[in-house]
Amino acid sequence: MNTENKYQKSIDCLNDAIGKEIATSLQYMYFHVHLEDAGYKYLASYFRKVSIEEMRHIEEFSERIMFLEGDVDMNPAFETRRITDIADMLRFAIKVEQNTIDTYNAAAKTTAEINDTVTHHIFQQVTQCEEQHLDNFRIELQNITDYGKNYLALQSIGHSKEIAKK
Ligand SMILES: [Fe+2]
Ligand SMILES: [Fe+2]
Numbered sequence: 001m002n003t004e005n006k007y008q009k010s011i012d013c014l015n016d017a018i019g020k021e022i023a024t025s026l027q028y029m030y031f032h033v034h035l036e037d038a039g040y041k042y043l044a045s046y047f048r049k050v051s052i053e054e055m056r057h058i059e060e061f062s063e064r065i066m067f068l069e070g071d072v073d074m075n076p077a078f079e080t081r082r083i084t085d086i087a088d089m090l091r092f093a094i095k096v097e098q099n100t101i102d103t104y105n106a107a108a109k110t111t112a113e114i115n116d117t118v119t120h121h122i123f124q125q126v127t128q129c130e131e132q133h134l135d136n137f138r139i140e141l142q143n144i145t146d147y148g149k150n151y152l153a154l155q156s157i158g159h160s161k162e163i164a165k166k
Contacts, residue, residue: 007114010064010068010114010116014065015065015073016077018065021061023077023078024054025054026051027080027092031047032048040156041158046140050133053129058074061126094141097137108127
């Protein structure tokens with residue numbers, strides 16, 4: 001670790017964030033392929049979309065680290081969980097997003113304190129995106145709770161519609 005770098009705290013926050021983003025992106029891709037395989041078209045597509053968004057966050061954080069003359073720790077913060085129940089997937093996704101939001105809010109504060117306004121701004125922006133994920137996952141879980149089998153049937157119909165178009 002380069003202790004000479006006056007932006008070391010920012011670099012540490014960014015690397016911590018990268019670990020979360022990598023793990024989250026992989027977890028959502030795992031959910032995507034399982035849902036796709038089971039024919040749950042809409043939710044499968046949404047997890048794929050979010051997985052790619054998390055991947056873009058890795059790039060954004062990494063570029064900032066390079067600018068600050070640090071090095072990127074490109075490793076996942078946690079191992080992918082083998083969760084295959086849809087409600088459990090959403091519960092886990094909600095937990096991950098909430099944890100990420102808390103961490104990024106703290107990182108936004110830390111980076112503001114050392115007057116690194118650009119990194120501060122990046123954390124603010126990415127947090128907004130994570131809140132959108134959280135909001136959507138909550139709605140999906142609520143739909144499962146409210147509509148149960150009907151919700152899952154709708155997901156399957158989505159798949160049938162899709163293959164009929166091909
Ligand atoms: Fe993210
Ligand atoms: Fe997210």
